[in-house]
Amino acid sequence: MTTPYVAKWYFAMALDPIHIGSHTKELGIVDNTVVRDPNTNLPKFPATTLAGTCRSYTAMYFPEKFLRETKPGKFASCAGKTGEEHTDHCGQADCPVCVTYGFTQDEKIGFTSLVQFMDGQILFFPVHSMNGPVWVVSLNGLNSLVNANILQPDQLHIQINPERNHIQTPVRNDKINLGWILLNVTSTDHPLTPSGQAALKEYGVPDELLSHTVLVTDKLFGHVVNNNMEIRTxxxxxxxxxxxxxxxxxxxxxxxxxTIFYFQAIYKDPRNFEIGGKRLEYDYQWIQKNVEQGMRATEYLGLGGMTSRGMGRTLFLNLES
Ligand SMILES: [Zn+2]
Incomplete structure:
Protein backbone atom coordinates (compact mmCIF):
# COMPACT_ATOMS: atom_id res chain seq x y z
CA MET A 1 0.00 0.00 0.00
CA THR A 2 1.26 3.45 -0.74
CA THR A 3 0.58 6.42 1.48
CA PRO A 4 0.22 9.97 0.13
CA TYR A 5 3.00 11.18 2.43
CA VAL A 6 5.97 10.00 4.47
CA ALA A 7 6.94 11.68 7.74
CA LYS A 8 10.50 11.73 8.98
CA TRP A 9 12.03 13.08 12.20
CA TYR A 10 15.36 14.86 11.93
CA PHE A 11 17.87 15.41 14.69
CA ALA A 12 20.49 18.12 14.31
CA MET A 13 23.34 19.48 16.41
CA ALA A 14 24.69 23.02 16.54
CA LEU A 15 28.41 22.93 15.64
CA ASP A 16 28.57 26.69 16.25
CA PRO A 17 26.23 28.94 18.19
CA ILE A 18 23.11 29.49 16.06
CA HIS A 19 21.39 32.85 15.80
CA ILE A 20 17.96 32.91 14.17
CA GLY A 21 16.93 36.47 14.80
CA SER A 22 13.49 37.47 16.01
CA HIS A 23 13.78 40.85 14.25
CA THR A 24 11.94 42.49 17.10
CA LYS A 25 13.40 45.22 19.23
CA GLU A 26 12.75 44.36 22.82
CA LEU A 27 13.78 46.32 25.85
CA GLY A 28 16.37 44.22 27.56
CA ILE A 29 20.05 43.56 27.86
CA VAL A 30 20.32 41.88 24.46
CA ASP A 31 19.92 43.93 21.28
CA ASN A 32 19.30 41.01 18.93
CA THR A 33 17.30 38.20 20.45
CA VAL A 34 16.57 34.84 18.86
CA VAL A 35 13.09 33.82 17.78
CA ARG A 36 11.10 32.07 20.51
CA ASP A 37 8.02 29.90 20.69
CA PRO A 38 5.24 32.11 22.11
CA ASN A 39 3.84 29.28 24.24
CA THR A 40 6.99 28.07 25.92
CA ASN A 41 9.20 31.15 25.50
CA LEU A 42 11.96 28.75 24.41
CA PRO A 43 14.14 29.46 21.37
CA LYS A 44 12.92 27.61 18.31
CA PHE A 45 14.08 26.88 14.78
CA PRO A 46 11.23 28.15 12.61
CA ALA A 47 9.97 25.96 9.79
CA THR A 48 10.28 28.90 7.38
CA THR A 49 13.98 29.26 8.18
CA LEU A 50 14.59 25.53 7.79
CA ALA A 51 12.71 25.43 4.48
CA GLY A 52 14.34 28.58 3.09
CA THR A 53 17.83 27.45 4.04
CA CYS A 54 17.39 23.99 2.57
CA ARG A 55 15.92 25.40 -0.64
CA SER A 56 18.80 27.71 -1.15
CA TYR A 57 21.44 25.04 -0.45
CA THR A 58 19.74 22.41 -2.60
CA ALA A 59 19.79 24.95 -5.43
CA MET A 60 23.53 25.47 -5.01
CA TYR A 61 24.11 21.90 -6.19
CA PHE A 62 22.55 22.91 -9.51
CA PRO A 63 24.43 26.01 -10.65
CA GLU A 64 22.23 26.33 -13.75
CA LYS A 65 19.22 26.64 -11.39
CA PHE A 66 20.95 28.69 -8.72
CA LEU A 67 21.98 31.34 -11.19
CA ARG A 68 20.10 31.09 -14.49
CA GLU A 69 21.08 33.50 -17.20
CA THR A 70 17.74 34.70 -18.60
CA LYS A 71 19.14 37.38 -20.92
CA PRO A 72 22.78 38.22 -21.50
CA GLY A 73 24.02 39.64 -18.20
CA LYS A 74 20.64 39.08 -16.46
CA PHE A 75 20.20 36.33 -13.88
CA ALA A 76 17.33 34.67 -12.05
CA SER A 77 17.39 31.95 -9.42
CA CYS A 78 15.21 29.04 -8.31
CA ALA A 79 16.82 29.38 -4.87
CA GLY A 80 14.91 32.17 -3.19
CA LYS A 81 11.66 34.03 -3.35
CA THR A 82 10.16 34.47 -6.75
CA GLY A 83 11.03 38.10 -7.27
CA GLU A 84 8.81 41.09 -8.01
CA GLU A 85 7.79 39.97 -11.46
CA HIS A 86 7.37 36.32 -10.42
CA THR A 87 9.81 35.25 -13.07
CA ASP A 88 12.67 33.98 -10.92
CA HIS A 89 11.56 30.36 -10.54
CA CYS A 90 12.05 28.24 -13.67
CA GLY A 91 8.95 26.16 -12.81
CA GLN A 92 10.08 23.22 -14.92
CA ALA A 93 8.71 19.77 -14.19
CA ASP A 94 12.21 18.35 -13.75
CA CYS A 95 13.68 21.13 -11.58
CA PRO A 96 14.93 19.60 -8.31
CA VAL A 97 14.42 22.96 -6.59
CA CYS A 98 11.05 24.13 -7.95
CA VAL A 99 9.39 20.71 -7.81
CA THR A 100 10.70 19.98 -4.31
CA TYR A 101 10.03 23.34 -2.66
CA GLY A 102 7.26 24.75 -4.86
CA PHE A 103 7.25 27.75 -7.14
CA THR A 104 5.24 30.71 -8.34
CA GLN A 105 5.20 32.03 -11.85
CA ASP A 106 3.31 35.21 -12.49
CA GLU A 107 0.61 35.75 -9.89
CA LYS A 108 -1.68 32.95 -10.99
CA ILE A 109 0.44 29.85 -11.43
CA GLY A 110 1.68 28.32 -8.24
CA PHE A 111 2.91 24.89 -7.28
CA THR A 112 2.85 23.77 -3.68
CA SER A 113 5.96 22.57 -1.87
CA LEU A 114 6.24 18.77 -1.72
CA VAL A 115 8.03 19.00 1.61
CA GLN A 116 6.51 20.50 4.75
CA PHE A 117 8.74 21.39 7.67
CA MET A 118 7.67 21.72 11.31
CA ASP A 119 9.35 24.14 13.71
CA GLY A 120 12.47 22.68 15.31
CA GLN A 121 12.44 22.35 19.12
CA ILE A 122 15.37 22.14 21.49
CA LEU A 123 15.75 18.65 22.92
CA PHE A 124 19.16 18.62 24.66
CA PHE A 125 20.70 21.88 25.81
CA PRO A 126 24.33 22.14 27.05
CA VAL A 127 25.13 23.81 30.36
CA HIS A 128 28.36 23.97 32.29
CA SER A 129 28.45 22.33 35.70
CA MET A 130 31.02 21.41 38.33
CA ASN A 131 31.30 18.09 36.46
CA GLY A 132 31.97 19.69 33.11
CA PRO A 133 29.36 20.06 30.39
CA VAL A 134 26.02 18.36 30.88
CA TRP A 135 22.97 18.34 28.61
CA VAL A 136 19.60 19.15 30.10
CA VAL A 137 16.40 17.63 28.77
CA SER A 138 12.88 18.32 30.06
CA LEU A 139 10.02 16.02 31.00
CA ASN A 140 8.08 17.50 28.14
CA GLY A 141 11.01 16.84 25.79
CA LEU A 142 11.14 13.14 26.68
CA ASN A 143 7.36 12.76 26.56
CA SER A 144 7.26 14.37 23.11
CA LEU A 145 9.67 11.71 21.89
CA VAL A 146 7.14 9.10 22.99
CA ASN A 147 4.29 10.99 21.29
CA ALA A 148 6.40 11.14 18.15
CA ASN A 149 6.89 7.37 18.33
CA ILE A 150 10.66 7.86 18.48
CA LEU A 151 10.68 6.23 21.92
CA GLN A 152 8.31 3.70 23.47
CA PRO A 153 6.68 4.57 26.83
CA ASP A 154 8.63 1.81 28.62
CA GLN A 155 11.94 3.31 27.43
CA LEU A 156 11.48 6.26 29.80
CA HIS A 157 12.60 5.90 33.39
CA ILE A 158 11.43 9.13 35.01
CA GLN A 159 11.87 9.58 38.73
CA ILE A 160 11.35 13.28 39.30
CA ASN A 161 8.23 15.05 40.42
CA PRO A 162 7.11 17.67 37.87
CA GLU A 163 6.21 20.07 40.68
CA ARG A 164 9.57 20.06 42.44
CA ASN A 165 12.87 21.67 41.53
CA HIS A 166 15.08 18.63 41.65
CA ILE A 167 16.86 16.67 38.97
CA GLN A 168 17.73 13.18 37.80
CA THR A 169 21.16 12.42 36.36
CA PRO A 170 23.73 9.64 36.28
CA VAL A 171 26.50 12.26 36.43
CA ARG A 172 26.60 12.98 40.15
CA ASN A 173 24.86 11.80 43.29
CA ASP A 174 24.33 14.76 45.62
CA LYS A 175 24.04 18.25 44.19
CA ILE A 176 24.98 19.69 40.85
CA ASN A 177 24.95 23.20 39.46
CA LEU A 178 23.40 24.06 36.11
CA GLY A 179 25.07 27.37 35.38
CA TRP A 180 24.51 29.35 38.57
CA ILE A 181 21.65 27.25 40.01
CA LEU A 182 22.58 24.52 42.52
CA LEU A 183 20.13 21.62 42.56
CA ASN A 184 19.53 18.40 44.48
CA VAL A 185 19.90 15.16 42.57
CA THR A 186 16.93 12.92 43.38
CA SER A 187 18.01 9.89 41.40
CA THR A 188 21.22 8.81 39.70
CA ASP A 189 19.34 6.50 37.35
CA HIS A 190 19.49 7.46 33.72
CA PRO A 191 16.12 8.93 32.62
CA LEU A 192 16.20 6.58 29.62
CA THR A 193 16.50 2.81 29.81
CA PRO A 194 19.45 1.25 27.92
CA SER A 195 17.11 0.50 25.02
CA GLY A 196 15.83 4.10 25.11
CA GLN A 197 19.40 5.37 24.90
CA ALA A 198 20.10 2.96 22.06
CA ALA A 199 17.03 4.26 20.21
CA LEU A 200 18.35 7.84 20.34
CA LYS A 201 21.81 6.68 19.24
CA GLU A 202 20.10 5.29 16.15
CA TYR A 203 19.09 8.87 15.36
CA GLY A 204 22.71 9.94 15.76
CA VAL A 205 22.55 11.47 19.26
CA PRO A 206 26.16 11.18 20.53
CA ASP A 207 27.12 8.81 23.39
CA GLU A 208 28.99 11.50 25.27
CA LEU A 209 25.85 13.59 25.43
CA LEU A 210 23.61 10.71 26.52
CA SER A 211 25.99 9.78 29.33
CA HIS A 212 25.85 13.38 30.63
CA THR A 213 22.10 13.87 30.51
CA VAL A 214 20.29 15.78 33.24
CA LEU A 215 16.51 15.50 33.42
CA VAL A 216 14.79 18.64 34.74
CA THR A 217 11.18 19.78 35.13
CA ASP A 218 9.64 21.86 32.35
CA LYS A 219 9.68 24.99 34.47
CA LEU A 220 13.33 24.59 35.31
CA PHE A 221 14.18 23.80 31.69
CA GLY A 222 12.90 27.23 30.63
CA HIS A 223 15.03 28.95 33.26
CA VAL A 224 18.15 26.95 32.49
CA VAL A 225 17.88 27.50 28.74
CA ASN A 226 17.10 31.21 28.90
CA ASN A 227 19.86 31.85 31.44
CA ASN A 228 22.50 29.98 29.51
CA MET A 229 22.06 31.31 26.00
CA GLU A 230 25.27 32.46 24.42
CA ILE A 231 25.53 36.25 24.32
CA ARG A 232 28.18 37.80 22.14
CA THR A 233 29.18 41.37 21.76
CA THR A 259 22.53 22.01 21.39
CA ILE A 260 20.43 19.22 19.85
CA PHE A 261 17.15 20.13 18.18
CA TYR A 262 14.66 18.04 16.28
CA PHE A 263 11.74 18.49 13.94
CA GLN A 264 9.55 16.62 11.51
CA ALA A 265 9.51 16.91 7.74
CA ILE A 266 6.61 15.55 5.68
CA TYR A 267 7.29 14.38 2.14
CA LYS A 268 4.33 14.25 -0.22
CA ASP A 269 4.11 11.70 -3.00
CA PRO A 270 4.87 13.63 -6.22
CA ARG A 271 2.75 11.22 -8.26
CA ASN A 272 -0.34 12.98 -6.89
CA PHE A 273 0.70 16.23 -8.57
CA GLU A 274 0.98 17.56 -12.09
CA ILE A 275 2.93 20.33 -13.72
CA GLY A 276 1.97 21.67 -17.14
CA GLY A 277 -0.66 18.96 -17.62
CA LYS A 278 1.70 16.05 -16.93
CA ARG A 279 1.68 13.84 -13.85
CA LEU A 280 4.99 13.88 -11.97
CA GLU A 281 6.81 10.58 -12.14
CA TYR A 282 9.22 11.00 -9.28
CA ASP A 283 8.77 9.15 -6.00
CA TYR A 284 9.00 10.79 -2.58
CA GLN A 285 12.59 9.49 -2.16
CA TRP A 286 13.61 11.92 -4.89
CA ILE A 287 12.11 14.79 -2.90
CA GLN A 288 13.79 13.56 0.27
CA LYS A 289 17.15 13.25 -1.49
CA ASN A 290 16.93 16.84 -2.73
CA VAL A 291 16.01 18.15 0.71
CA GLU A 292 18.69 16.16 2.52
CA GLN A 293 21.27 17.44 0.07
CA GLY A 294 20.37 20.93 1.26
CA MET A 295 20.46 19.85 4.91
CA ARG A 296 23.91 18.35 4.48
CA ALA A 297 25.33 21.68 3.32
CA THR A 298 24.45 23.37 6.64
CA GLU A 299 27.50 21.64 8.12
CA TYR A 300 29.63 24.11 6.18
CA LEU A 301 27.33 26.93 5.11
CA GLY A 302 25.38 27.33 8.33
CA LEU A 303 21.86 28.06 9.46
CA GLY A 304 20.44 31.40 10.60
CA GLY A 305 22.26 34.69 10.82
CA MET A 306 25.80 35.88 11.55
CA THR A 307 27.31 33.01 9.56
CA SER A 308 30.15 35.35 8.60
CA ARG A 309 30.91 35.75 12.32
CA GLY A 310 31.52 32.07 12.99
CA MET A 311 27.93 31.13 13.69
CA GLY A 312 25.38 28.70 12.35
CA ARG A 313 27.15 25.51 11.28
CA THR A 314 24.72 22.66 11.94
CA LEU A 315 25.21 18.92 11.61
CA PHE A 316 22.18 16.82 10.69
CA LEU A 317 22.59 13.55 12.57
CA ASN A 318 20.35 11.11 10.70
CA LEU A 319 20.45 11.82 6.96
CA GLU A 320 19.79 8.84 4.74
CA SER A 321 20.28 9.90 1.19
ZN1 LIG B 1 13.48 25.78 -10.91
Missing part, protein backbone atom coordinates in the same frame (compact mmCIF):
# COMPACT_ATOMS: atom_id res chain seq x y z
CA UNK A 234 30.23 42.71 18.43
CA UNK A 235 30.92 46.00 16.81
CA UNK A 236 29.86 47.29 13.43
CA UNK A 237 32.71 48.40 11.19
CA UNK A 238 32.51 51.52 9.09
CA UNK A 239 33.57 50.35 5.61
CA UNK A 240 34.94 53.77 4.69
CA UNK A 241 37.45 54.06 7.49
CA UNK A 242 37.86 50.35 8.32
CA UNK A 243 37.38 50.98 12.03
CA UNK A 244 34.56 50.72 14.52
CA UNK A 245 31.57 52.97 13.90
CA UNK A 246 30.69 55.30 16.70
CA UNK A 247 28.00 53.83 18.97
CA UNK A 248 28.05 50.64 16.95
CA UNK A 249 28.60 48.17 19.78
CA UNK A 250 25.83 45.61 19.77
CA UNK A 251 25.20 42.19 21.22
CA UNK A 252 23.18 39.22 20.16
CA UNK A 253 22.16 35.93 21.64
CA UNK A 254 22.51 32.49 20.14
CA UNK A 255 21.67 28.90 20.94
CA UNK A 256 24.98 27.44 22.17
CA UNK A 257 27.20 24.94 20.37
CA UNK A 258 26.21 21.24 20.85
Missing amino acids: SVAIDPHIGAAKKGALFNYEAVPRT
